[in-house]
Amino acid sequence: MKGKVWKFGDSISTDHIIPGRYFYLRSNLPELSKHILEYERPGFSEKVSSGDFIVAGLNFGLGSSREHAALVIKLNGIQAVLAKSFARIFYRNCFNNGLPAVICNTDRLAEGDEIELLLEEGKIVNYTRNETFPFSVLPPVMKRILSDGGLVEHVKKYKDLKLTE
Amino acid sequence: MTLAEKILSEHAGKKVRTGEIAVVKVDLAYTQDGTGPLAVRKIQEMGFEKVYNPQRTIFFFDHASPSPRIELSNDHAFLRDFAQKTGIRVSDVGLGISHQVVAENFVRPGDVVIGADSHTCTGGALGAFATGVGSTDAAVAIALGKVWLRVPETIQVIVEGSLPIGVYGKDIILHLIGKIGAAGATYKALEFQGDTIENLEMAGRMTIANMAVEAGAKVGLFPSDEVTKGWLNRMGRSKEFRGMIPEADATYGETVRINARELKPTIACPHLVDNTKTVDEIGEVKVDQVFLGTSCNGRLEDFHIAARILKGRTIYPKIRMIVTPGSHLVYKEALKDGTMEIFIESGALVTSPGCGGCVGLHDGVLGDGEVCLATQPRNFKGRMGSPKSFIYLGSPAVAAATAIEGKIADPRKYL
Numbered sequence: 001m002k003g004k005v006w007k008f009g010d011s012i013s014t015d016h017i018i019p020g021r022y023f024y025l026r027s028n029l030p031e032l033s034k035h036i037l038e039y040e041r042p043g044f045s046e047k048v049s050s051g052d053f054i055v056a057g058l059n060f061g062l063g064s065s066r067e068h069a070a071l072v073i074k075l076n077g078i079q080a081v082l083a084k085s086f087a088r089i090f091y092r093n094c095f096n097n098g099l100p101a102v103i104c105n106t107d108r109l110a111e112g113d114e115i116e117l118l119l120e121e122g123k124i125v126n127y128t129r130n131e132t133f134p135f136s137v138l139p140p141v142m143k144r145i146l147s148d149g150g151l152v153e154h155v156k157k158y159k160d161l162k163l164t165e
Numbered sequence: 166m167t168l169a170e171k172i173l174s175e176h177a178g179k180k181v182r183t184g185e186i187a188v189v190k191v192d193l194a195y196t197q198d199g200t201g202p203l204a205v206r207k208i209q210e211m212g213f214e215k216v217y218n219p220q221r222t223i224f225f226f227d228h229a230s231p232s233p234r235i236e237l238s239n240d241h242a243f244l245r246d247f248a249q250k251t252g253i254r255v256s257d258v259g260l261g262i263s264h265q266v267v268a269e270n271f272v273r274p275g276d277v278v279i280g281a282d283s284h285t286c287t288g289g290a291l292g293a294f295a296t297g298v299g300s301t302d303a304a305v306a307i308a309l310g311k312v313w314l315r316v317p318e319t320i321q322v323i324v325e326g327s328l329p330i331g332v333y334g335k336d337i338i339l340h341l342i343g344k345i346g347a348a349g350a351t352y353k354a355l356e357f358q359g360d361t362i363e364n365l366e367m368a369g370r371m372t373i374a375n376m377a378v379e380a381g382a383k384v385g386l387f388p389s390d391e392v393t394k395g396w397l398n399r400m401g402r403s404k405e406f407r408g409m410i411p412e413a414d415a416t417y418g419e420t421v422r423i424n425a426r427e428l429k430p431t432i433a434c435p436h437l438v439d440n441t442k443t444v445d446e447i448g449e450v451k452v453d454q455v456f457l458g459t460s461c462n463g464r465l466e467d468f469h470i471a472a473r474i475l476k477g478r479t480i481y482p483k484i485r486m487i488v489t490p491g492s493h494l495v496y497k498e499a500l501k502d503g504t505m506e507i508f509i510e511s512g513a514l515v516t517s518p519g520c521g522g523c524v525g526l527h528d529g530v531l532g533d534g535e536v537c538l539a540t541q542p543r544n545f546k547g548r549m550g551s552p553k554s555f556i557y558l559g560s561p562a563v564a565a566a567t568a569i570e571g572k573i574a575d576p577r578k579y580l
Contacts, residue, residue, distance in 0.1 A: 011347065011437055015545040019552070020525035023228065024236040027202050027243070039552040059348040062381065063545055065283040067203055067299035087381055088352050089283055093299035141186050141313065151301050155211045161188050161305065163313045 002127065003051040003079050007111040008040060010057035014069040014090060016040055017061065026068055033075040050077030053117070055109045057083065060101075061090025070094045080117050082106055082124070082135070095142045098150035104135035119146075166412040167319040168386040169354040172294040176277045183418075185316045192276040192293075194306040195223040197263050198230075199524070200281035200299070202240045205247045207304035217310030219252035223271070225263035226256065230519030233527040253307075261492025261518040264288065264460040268371060269400050269494055274389035274409040279306040284460045284542060286377045290370035291396070292389035292409035297378060317354040317383050320345075321417035324361040326426040331577035333470065334369030335462060335540070335560035337361070337423065338376040339431040343441030345421060351381030353418070356411065361425040362387065367396040368466035375461045376542045379438040430576060432538075433558035436546040444563065444575045454537040455486040455568040456549075457513075457561055459523045462540035463491025467561040468499050472507040474565035474579040480512035481571030486564075487529045488513050489521030513568065525549045531556075538567045 017037055025032040037044045037054075054073060060083035061069060070093035073081060080100040094101040102117065104124060109115060113128040125132045138146070141163050148154040155161070166174065167183075174180045176189035196204045201224050208216070216222055224244045229237040241258070248255045256266050263280060264287035272278055274292035278285060281303035288295025298312070306312045324337055342349070355377050362370070370387050377385025387393075388410040397406050429443040457463075457471055468488070480486045488508050490496035496518050499505045508515055522529025523541040531537055531554035539549070544556035559567070562576035569579075 013545040015543075015548050019547050021530075021547070021550060023199055023524065023526050024234045026199060027236065027240055039547055059351070059381065062347060063283065063543060065200060065281055065285075065297045065299050067200065067281075067301060070299070071203075085348060085351065087348070088383060089297055089299060089378075092302060096299060096301040139315075141315070151305060152207055152210050155305055155309070161309065161311050161313055164186050164188055 001051050001079060002114055002116045003053050004049065005053050005055045005109050005111060005113040005115055006048060007109065008054065008056040010059060011062060012040065012056050012060050013063035014061055014066050015063055017069040018066065018072050029071060029075060032068060033072045036072045036076050045076055048076050048078065051079050052077065053080055053082055053115060054078050055082045055106050057106060058085050060086050062087035065089045067093045070097050070099055074099045082109065095145045096151040098146060100146060102135050105133070108133055167354065167415045167417065168356050168388065168409060168411045169294060169317055169319055169384060171412060172275055172277060173314065173316050175275065181316050183316050183318050186313060187316055188311055188313050189277050191279050191306045191310050191312050193221050193267065193271050193278045194303060195225060195263055195267065196281040196300070196303050197228050198226045198237065198240060198244065199228045200303065201244045203300035204281055204304040204307065205244065207301050208308050211304065211308060213308040216251050216253060216307050220254065222307050223254045223256055224248050225266065226258045227262045227519045228524050229526055230258040230517060232258065259493060259517050262460045262463065262520055264375065265463060265491035265495065269492060273405045274393060274407045279303060279312050283378045284375050286382065286385050287371050287375040287460055289374035289377060289385040290367060290387050291393055292387055294384055296384050315352070317352060318418040319354040319356050320350055321420045322355055322357050322423065323359040323420060324357065324423045324425050325359045326361060326424050328361060328425050329428065331430055331562055331580050332428045333560045333562065334365060334372040336428050336431045337425065338373040339433055339441050339558065340423065340428055341421065342376065342380045342439050343431065345380055347379060347437055347439040348381045350377070353382055355380065355382045355385045357385065357387050363390065366466060367392055368464040371464065372461055379542055430560060430563050432563065432573060433544055435544055435555040435557065438544060438558065444573070447573050450557065450573040451536065451571060452538050452567055452573065453484055453535040454529060454531065455484065455564050456522050456529055456537055456539040456541065457486065457564045458489030458491065458521050459541040460491065461542040462561050463489060463495060465495050465498050467540065468504045471561040471565040472504045474562060474576055475511040475568065476507050478511055478569050480568045484568065484571050486513035486568040487516060487522060489516045489528060490518045492518050522549055538564055538573055540564050
């Protein structure tokens with residue numbers, strides 16, 4: 001599915017994605033989701049469309065373990081997060097919620113580009129620039145979690161963690 | 166084997182090596198009040214009515230402690246209710262920060278500890294593989310007693326030489342993060358060694374382990390030794406000691422050496438932890454608030470360092486100094502030995518134990534343009550309130566000197 005690129009810089013922390021001041025809204029996800037990335041880009045939640053992509057630089061999602069950071073991205077309809085690198089807890093949180101976090105050279109993507117993520121083929125198609133480039137292959141364990149629809153679905157299916165076979 | 170490989174192998178029931186995915190047994194699982202409600206919903210979504218080991222599962226109420234909002238009081242009630250139904254332990258408001266309380270009462274050398282809070286890595290100070298995860302991974306750990314982990318590469322950090330006066334564990338870790346960067350250890354383990362580390366008391370080790378995540382690390386491990394034994398004795402847990410050291414054949418992906426003799430009081434400047442400068446380089450930075458506390462520096466030893474500088478002196482008139490004990494035990498001990506009196510006499514204010522102002526919820530929220538020198542582990546934009554405020558990070562000694570002068574100050578002249 002095609003989607004639009006929303007470009008961010010390096011070191012976007014979970015405090016940027018969903019600030020601690022909205023801590024009290026964590027049990028009210030629809031309300032919490034409205035505040036996504038609002039310091040970086042005021043009104044982002046209203047601007048973004050279902051199927052769009054968040055594209056960033058280095059160490060996206062550093063900081064707090066709040067899974068709400070991955071959740072509000074998903075709840076805003078973002079299809080996947082693309083970055084040069086991710087902080088580890090955030091990276092796990094994305095896959096656990098069925099949201100792909102893809103490592104690639106995001107210098108090849110600009111704000112507003114129309115792109116498509118071909119997860120199976122390991123490719124990103126940039127329709128705006130008319131080019132296709134590969135991304136770092138997803139670790140098999142992440143592929144497994146994603147194909148099961150997230151970690152909750154995985155555990156519901158197996159009543160256990162079956163990730164090493 | 167490295168410490169990480171050794172602990173994870175024990176818990177996987179087979180030898181696992183760096184790079185492998187392992188499903189490991191969890192000895193202790195916990196959440197805090199910001200991550201707990203979502204973890205409970207995930208447990209319910211997975212269809213579990215019972216949890217794996219309620220006696221080794223803890224819900225901490227430390228972020229909103231006590232609750233400043235109706236919504237958060239409702240979250241607390243939701244957690245208490247689930248804990249009651251399942252037998253999960255509750256560490257209620259005022260009892261302290263999760264990482265401090267588990268270090269006092271639960272974490273043992275060689276354990277695997279899973280916490281739904283990024284600073285869970287504090288437990289590495291006791292030689293435990295303690296790592297932070299999100300609510301879903303915590304939910305699985307609570308329900309199944311298991312977690313999946315990739316066995317991390319280890320960066321060996323060797324710190325040698327005696328620490329100069331006015332330089333502490335906080336300065337070691339800020340220096341390291343400044344050197345390797347906020348992503349310098351992403352997906353990796355840090356293993357601390359060398360005579361400086363061997364001579365460091367448990368509080369200093371916890372400060373360092375706590376901030377391992379600020380370099381991106383999964384865990385910050387210390388071998389367990391006489392200092393660890395001393396800590397467990399002090400906590401009435403002497404039987405829980407176990408020697409955990411890396412095997413002679415351990416191979417490290419990388420080695421970083423730090424000469425402790427050359428270290429100076431170090432400050433992390435806004436808005437990233439790796440944006441470090443020494444106090445000599447900082448220039449004039451006026452502050453509105455000084456904050457002493459958190460999972461990084463809210464321990465009795467930290468309070469002693471600050472109190473030694475503040476004794477007989479007063480806080481600069483135009484600023485506020487907030488002191489938040491890391492736990493009920495720290496609070497009690499600091500009251501008994503007169504430390505709290507020194508703080509209050511100097512003009513500081515003391516709040517109830519918890520995460521306090523570090524999470525931007527209450528107890529010292531910053532306004533537009535305000536500047537804070539804090540002992541906490543993190544200084545991201547907007548963390549303590551306004552996105553237009555500025556957070557500098559330093560040791561308890563820097564905090565005390567800064568409180569006296571009203572601008573970021575060198576503690577060495579007071580020692």
